[in-house]
């Protein structure tokens with residue numbers, strides 16, 4: 383019975399240190415930018431989504447989504463295009 387208790391204590395200590403070490407290594411190899419990768423596309427309004435491109439309905443130019451000018455629910459490349467509206 384004494385041996386069983388000793389084994390349990392050793393495993394407890396080992397597990398404690400294993401958890402600490404694992405967190406320590408995770409902090410080194412996985413910086414706090416992990417939340418950015420799991421961000422939903424088109425989530426929060428006004429947020430710039432990396433890599434997503436939009437085409438301006440007025441002049442046809444491509445620009446990163448979130449950086450353009452919004453008018454009537456449509457995003458244009460610039461305020462000038464937003465004023466002109468979509469091309470005929």
Ligand SMILES: [Zn+2]
Nearest residue numbers: 438441459463
């Ligand atoms: Zn435009």
